Amino acid sequence: INAEYGDISVIAENLNCPSNSTDLGDCSASVANGSCDADEALWLSCTNDGSQYWELANLTLAYNEAGHHDRKDLETGNDYGTVLVTVRNTRTGEERTGLTPYTYSSYTRSSICYMLGNTNRYATYRRAGQISDSSNTKVSCGFILENEMSYVLSYLWCPGYYKNLSGCNFNLASEDYNPGNDNAYWLNC
Numbered sequence: 597i598n599a600e601y602g603d604i605s606v607i608a609e610n611l612n613c614p615s616n617s618t619d620l621g622d623c624s625a626s627v628a629n630g631s632c633d634a635d636e637a638l639w640l641s642c643t644n645d646g647s648q649y650w651e652l653a654n655l656t657l658a659y660n661e662a663g664h665h666d667r668k669d670l671e672t673g674n675d676y677g678t679v680l681v682t683v684r685n686t687r688t689g690e691e692r693t694g695l696t697p698y699t700y701s702s703y704t705r706s707s708i709c710y711m712l713g714n715t716n717r718y719a720t721y722r723r724a725g726q727i728s729d730s731s732n733t734k735v736s737c738g739f740i741l742e743n744e745m746s747y748v749l750s751y752l753w754c755p756g757y758y759k760n761l762s763g764c765n766f767n768l769a770s771e772d773y774n775p776g777n778d779n780a781y782w783l784n785c
Contacts, residue, residue, distance in 0.1 A: 597636065602639040645710050650768055653691060654682035655708055657783055662729040667744040675714050676784040678724050678735040682749050694748035695780040698723045709753035709785035719785045725778025740777050
């Protein structure tokens, strides 16, 4: 085929993929016989970026008593703590829970408080490293390390006083993203 950007070789035809395919290996095709024209060709550009399939599933504020690092020691449901985020893959059902980085956004902190049932417009916010582990009001560094918690998001922004997670913008954290435990987001609504 002679395309606008040069010659393109057609190597397969009759590509057939099941609707739940996640890999080209899930598909079947036959070897092309060379009788294809530009109107019948399909150009594919693939990426491993599946971020469009992830949604925010939950936000909560969590803390533990310093020195208590079992998962059962994690407390939630109060108006203060380290912001923990759960994201869900809408295709696979996989869920990931972890940290989100500190942000200056007053809209985001107000929205998180609103979503958790607190209408305080002037929430106190800090980097988790500014809060002492012995205060028992954040997820301690020991808990994070022993439970191998990591950042799930590298960016979170929600519109002001919003009560629905679907209105928030976020970026998934890459596997190597780690701004340090001290930079996790902490709120007191």
